[in-house]
Amino acid sequence: xxxxxxxxxxxxxxxxxxxxxxxxxxxxxxxxxxxxxxxxxxxxxxxxxxxxxxxxxxxxxxxxxxxxxxxxxxxxxxxxxxxxxxxxxxxxxxxxxxxxxxxxxxxxxxxxxxxxxxxxxxxxxxxxxxxxxxxxxxxxxxxxxxxxxxxxxxxxxxxxxxxxxxxxxxxxxxxxxxxxxxxxxxxxxxxxxxxxxxxxxxxxxxxxxxxxxxxxxxxxxxxxxxxxxxxxxxxxxxxxxxxxxxxxxx
Ligand SMILES: NC(=O)c1ccc[n+]([C@@H]2O[C@H](COP(=O)([O-])OP(=O)(O)OC[C@H]3O[C@@H](n4cnc5c(N)ncnc54)[C@H](O)[C@@H]3O)[C@@H](O)[C@H]2O)c1
Numbered sequence: 001x002x003x004x005x006x007x008x009x010x011x012x013x014x015x016x017x018x019x020x021x022x023x024x025x026x027x028x029x030x031x032x033x034x035x036x037x038x039x040x041x042x043x044x045x046x047x048x049x050x051x052x053x054x055x056x057x058x059x060x061x062x063x064x065x066x067x068x069x070x071x072x073x074x075x076x077x078x079x080x081x082x083x084x085x086x087x088x089x090x091x092x093x094x095x096x097x098x099x100x101x102x103x104x105x106x107x108x109x110x111x112x113x114x115x116x117x118x119x120x121x122x123x124x125x126x127x128x129x130x131x132x133x134x135x136x137x138x139x140x141x142x143x144x145x146x147x148x149x150x151x152x153x154x155x156x157x158x159x160x161x162x163x164x165x166x167x168x169x170x171x172x173x174x175x176x177x178x179x180x181x182x183x184x185x186x187x188x189x190x191x192x193x194x195x196x197x198x199x200x201x202x203x204x205x206x207x208x209x210x211x212x213x214x215x216x217x218x219x220x221x222x223x224x225x226x227x228x229x230x231x232x233x234x235x236x237x238x239x240x241x242x243x244x245x246x247x248x249x250x
Contacts, residue, residue, distance in 0.1 A: 005031075005032045005033035006032045006033070006230075006231035006233065007032040007033050007034035007088075007230065007231060008032070008034075009033065010034045010035070010088040011035045011036075011080065011088050012026075012029050012036050012037070012087075012088065012089035012230065013039060013077075013089070014026045014029065014036060014037070014038060015040070015067050015091065015092055015094040016040060016067075016093040016094030016095060017038040017040055017046075017049070017093065018038070018040035018042045018046050019040075019042075019045060019193070019194060020193035020195060021093060021143070021188070021193060021219045021222050022091070022094070024218075024219035024220045024222065025091055025222070025226050026060070027053075028223040028226070030053060030058045032231075034089070035061075036060050037060075037079070037084070038060060038062045038063070039063050039064075039065045040065075041064065041066050041094075046062035046063070046064060049062065050062040059084075061080075061083045061084070063075075063079050067092070067094045067120030067121075068115040068123070069123075073120075073123045073124055073127040074127055076124075077128060077131070081131075086135075087128055087132075088138060089139045089140075089141070089230045090124055090141070091226060092120065092121035092124045092125065092141070092142045094120055094143075095113075095117045095143060095145075095162075095195075096112065096113055096116045097113065097158050098110075098112060098157060098158075099158065100154060101154055102156055110157040113157040113161050114160065114164070116161075117143075118161045118164045118165060121142050121168060122168055125142075125172050128140070129176060129181070132176060132179065133176065133179040133181065138180075138181040138182070139182045139183075139184075139230045139234075140172065140176075140181070140182070140183040140184070141183075141184055141186060141226050142165045142168065142169050142183070142184070142185040143165070143185075143186055143226075144163075144165040144166055144169075144186065145159075145162040146188065146189040146248060146249045147159045147162050148161070148163035148164075148165065149241075151163075166185055169184060169185040169239060169241070170239045173238045177239070182229075182234065182238040184234070184238065184240045184241070185240070186222060186225050186226055186229065187241055187242065187244065188217060188222045188244045189211065189216075189217060189243070189245030189246060189249060190207045190217065190246075190248065191216060191217045191219060191222055192216045192217070193219055196216070204216070210248050211245070211246040211247065211248040212248065213246035213247055214246075215246065217244060217245070221244065222244050225244045229242065
């Protein structure tokens with residue numbers, strides 16, 4: 001991409017951005033000229049992330065927000081507008097896993113995973129949709145997973161949440177498309193973050209062996225796909241699901 005900055009002048013909210021894929025998205029957006037609101041439940045990590053990037057001269061702010069809480073999401077939109085004066089991009093990236101086979105999975109394991117990934121993305125999408133409709137522009141990117149396409153044993157909760165995000169993405173794309181607002185989803189495969197490093201090494205290796213490219217992905221390789229969908233390069237892409245898997249699960 002050379003020196004071309006794809007998000008100059010734009011303001012983006014990225015949830016679950018204190019680490020991992022969300023942080024890589026925030027950094028990629030900053031490198032492309034966006035002003036970024038870093039959102040997470042982990043306040044200490046947000047503070048450290050924001051401090052370091054401010055010192056590097058970036059326009060970045062942080063907000064603690066539990067994406068499952070309606071009032072937090074509404075406060076997030078208000079805080080972003082107060083800080084940066086506009087919002088152009090929302091990345092619903094926050095997600096958790098509570099992997100267990102169904103015989104051991106509790107109702108709260110199920111509910112909490114759906115609450116963060118699916119309800120969190122719905123609340124976020126709803127919270128910006130009025131503004132995006134009024135301004136007749138905006139891009140929303142939902143972080144699904146290959147698990148939502150192929151289904152993973154031990155992830156009945158997570159696969160359901162991540163498949164649900166595809167329905168949400170397509171329905172929202174149809175509702176908001178007439179106002180010039182685009183809603184898309186990304187489906188990463190195996191990516192090296194704290195979420196996957198909690199896997200047993202032999203399970204990680206077995207999954208890696210399923211990847212045609214022969215390796216796990218790096219968070220930055222998901223972030224550039226999100227950047228593309230957020231940017232004017234994707235001006236006619238709406239309701240799409242972009243797989244970022246090295247070819248796994250195709
Ligand atoms: N790592 C992978 O292989 C992989 C693959 C496919 C999809 N994903 C998805 O990508 C996203 C990021 O994953 P990651 O690997 O970077 O995970 P991660 O665990 O490293 O980071 C997730 C972040 O979300 C935050 N978070 C959790 N609950 C929250 C809540 N209620 N409100 C706000 N923030 C909250 C956490 O504090 C954490 O900082 C998730 O949606 C995940 O499901 C990851």
